[in-house]
Amino acid sequence: MRITMAEALRGEAGNTMIQTLVGSIVSLVSIGAIAAGIAGITQFQVKQQLRADITNQATLTDSTFRTDVLWAAAVTPVDEHRVEFTVPGPASGCKLSVWNIEPAGERTQVRVTTTSYPQLDTATGAPECAGEPSEPASVVLIDDAGPGSGFEYSNAAGRPLTFSDGSLEPRNEDGEAPSGTAREAWESKTPAALALQTSVKASAKMAAPFRSAQRAENLMTPAPKADAPVHFVPDGDLR
Template sequence: MIGRIRRALKIALGEQGGVTLPEVMVGVVVNAISVSLIAASILAFSTLQTSFASTAAAAREASVAELRWRSDLREATKYVITDATMITFSLAGSAGSCLERAWVLTPVGSRASLRIVTRTFPGPVSSAGCSGAASGTATTDLISDAKPLSAFVFSNVGGRSIVYTAGSPHLDTAVPRPTSISEADWAATAVALISLVTATNASMRSNNPLIVAQSVTTQTASTTSPNAPMNYVAP
């Protein structure tokens, strides 16, 4: 029986003489390990490709969100802040229409979504916003896999944080006024800088947040009347 096994192995190995059964078994084990390593390498490469693809998609979403955010804030004739999760812009639309575009952060389990909800009005847009009955609503998802603590952050001309609750501004009292900032600027409730602070779960650099800060250049605090209207209205 042993002789038959040896002859069969020699035939399988191309009649290579001097090959013992233990040597053949070692070769089989080594080949099996090699196959396992190759399979593991393929799996790791596929996982890395998926990770890079997720990172690239997250980068694209962040880039689009940044461009639209800056554009809307620059071009708005009015904005209304609800809280850290919602801000609505009034913008000029096509063919003389008026757009109300709400930027909304919505928690969804372990993540959050950033989307814009646009309502179209007959127009034209004015410093008071849009008027008339809305003729249509469109929703666009900008970032689908954002961190749940994403938020809109507001500050006044003195760099002091402003927290909004149901549309009402409240100045942060935890930080003392720097000596380089005037009392009027520090006490202003008018928004001078709005930031979108977010990060994506999918990104390999998810711990590095995206901070898109845009100055409200046409609204400044007055030294005689620092509490300007909380809703930005362009001249």
């Protein structure tokens, strides 16, 4: 029995529609899977880049901060968000390193500005850079720091120092000096150790708390004043 062309095509119409629908669904699923894979790879790359940025900024900040504190001949705290270091350099030179925690639009950043000088002057007792300064060089070490970031100070005895009326004072609640600690050192207002308390990429979900602390081991302190008048006594004269 012969089947005409029209009848044959008519008999295959349903199968063709089903195949088309199945093919479309399979194509959509495949496209969705590919899109999800691309999105996952993109998110992974973004997270990896963010982790790398956090590590790089934290490492560079920690190294730079510790170096400035360690080798500083003088530390000049301005407030919880600004501190200046006078750092002796090679060939009797000097570097003034100024650290700032400052607003940058809707974010907070940690910036350090360095200025080189030809000499370190200690004539007045307090070390300071002198001579014709170079052009200041400024760099942002942390571009998205925590809004509560700040510098912390403590004296040689380890007692925290806080700002009161614009000057550093030993923290009152610490009370008496621990056993074996000299009273003079316990009451000192001179910072001998510093810490930077902040976070890196603070506005991101992967924000990383960060703290860098270092003792100032090379401070130049002025010679203490004599507690009584000094008189020249010739040899053999005990009067």
